[in-house]
Amino acid sequence: MTTPDDLEVLGVVEAALLKRWPETKLEPSLDRISALVDALGSPQLSYPTIHVTGTNGKTTTSRMIDVLHRELGYRTGRFTSPHLESILERIAINGKSIPAEGFIAAYNDIALYLDLIDSRQPHPISFFEAITALAFVAFAEFPVDLGIIEVGMGGEWDSTNVVASQVSVITPIGYDHMEYLGNTLEEIARTKSGIIKPETHVVLAAQPVEVAKVLLSKVAEVSAIPYREGVEFAVKKRAIAVGGQFISLQGIFGDYDDIFLPLHGAHQASNAALALAAAEAFAGVKLDEEVVRTAFTKVESPGRFEVVYRDPTVIIDAAHNPHGAHSFAETLRNEFDFESVFGVVAILGEKDVIGVLKELEPVIDRLIVTQNSSPRALPVEKLYELALPIFGAERIFKEDNLRTAITYAMEQCTLVNQVSDGISAVTICGSVVTAGEARKIIRDISGIEEGE
Numbered sequence: 001m002t003t004p005d006d007l008e009v010l011g012v013v014e015a016a017l018l019k020r021w022p023e024t025k026l027e028p029s030l031d032r033i034s035a036l037v038d039a040l041g042s043p044q045l046s047y048p049t050i051h052v053t054g055t056n057g058k059t060t061t062s063r064m065i066d067v068l069h070r071e072l073g074y075r076t077g078r079f080t081s082p083h084l085e086s087i088l089e090r091i092a093i094n095g096k097s098i099p100a101e102g103f104i105a106a107y108n109d110i111a112l113y114l115d116l117i118d119s120r121q122p123h124p125i126s127f128f129e130a131i132t133a134l135a136f137v138a139f140a141e142f143p144v145d146l147g148i149i150e151v152g153m154g155g156e157w158d159s160t161n162v163v164a165s166q167v168s169v170i171t172p173i174g175y176d177h178m179e180y181l182g183n184t185l186e187e188i189a190r191t192k193s194g195i196i197k198p199e200t201h202v203v204l205a206a207q208p209v210e211v212a213k214v215l216l217s218k219v220a221e222v223s224a225i226p227y228r229e230g231v232e233f234a235v236k237k238r239a240i241a242v243g244g245q246f247i248s249l250q251g252i253f254g255d256y257d258d259i260f261l262p263l264h265g266a267h268q269a270s271n272a273a274l275a276l277a278a279a280e281a282f283a284g285v286k287l288d289e290e291v292v293r294t295a296f297t298k299v300e301s302p303g304r305f306e307v308v309y310r311d312p313t314v315i316i317d318a319a320h321n322p323h324g325a326h327s328f329a330e331t332l333r334n335e336f337d338f339e340s341v342f343g344v345v346a347i348l349g350e351k352d353v354i355g356v357l358k359e360l361e362p363v364i365d366r367l368i369v370t371q372n373s374s375p376r377a378l379p380v381e382k383l384y385e386l387a388l389p390i391f392g393a394e395r396i397f398k399e400d401n402l403r404t405a406i407t408y409a410m411e412q413c414t415l416v417n418q419v420s421d422g423i424s425a426v427t428i429c430g431s432v433v434t435a436g437e438a439r440k441i442i443r444d445i446s447g448i449e450e451g452e
Contacts, residue, residue, distance in 0.1 A: 021126035043140035053151035054171025064275030071295035077139035084436035156194020174323035193218035201281035253286035265331035303435035319429035322355035339422025347430040370405035
């Protein structure tokens, strides 16, 4: 049972971690994390792992892999990033965020070692390196039967790449974090292919041709075993349903029909196929079809095309790069029939803002530009300037902060719905930070407590 004292100590621990190098500042190297886990006794090697990288869909795919294995009877540990609302979300044990007291205990286990490695390296342990090690320790202490580990950024030099994964999963690759990963898809793919281990299983989402060539070259180089979407596994068919979709999947070892997936979008069906193939690759056999059906009905993906309010309809999506914004727009266009859409957008300054706005323009009728609370947030005035030539002055409004922007959009949408035969909706996107803050704001506006 988490106590107020635990939450107070958690705040102190989180503050100590945040004083370290931020996730957005990197010195690409495995030297520090390797030294740290060696000092800790290599906890990440005490359980098998499935390692997940890519540009979009990593967290949702990791969640799907997690729920499949829990339904199969495994005790699971899942490490994902970034978090939406609480740092505890990053470390999940058996599908639930690690309790505050568990996080604190794992931090206490590694704290002295952080200082030790800091004293021996030219650069100190970063926030992400520290929390990665913390997750490895927490999973070893539980203990888990399987670790599902999402890459933070890239792959080759990412802190998570000290695992000895049995299965590597690579979701669709696109442009993001180019300052670290490279300016071409081939360069980005080369970095992400660094998680592929010799003679292991590699599950590959459908990729652009130039990316597929790089990934398959790496597979051949290390004698790994590839499973390709559209060849060894696939989405056979999908149909839109209330609250999600019905899908049929071709797995590596057999077919799985009549699966209800409570998520929207063709991209989520592909994520499901990827997760199923990863679970089959890990097991080496076809899975029980009823277990698979039951597992997918339990999938949740907070902040990913999530309907958080009904009157008016409010949809939240992280959509922080053009690839993600494209999937969001396609889902909105193809699976919903709104008369008009009020779009609230807040983006971080280092992102491809114009690319995101161009993907959103065809599906947003009225755009409210704003900013979230992150120090990296693009200022409202700058976002307005960038959106102006794309949307036109008559379609753009600006609000100084996310709360007022959401309140304004919901009020205007409600007024339109009261005088129209059709239904209009509010969408909120542009960043994981935006999605997380928007969830809190909507709960506050609606009076709904977390977890209801």
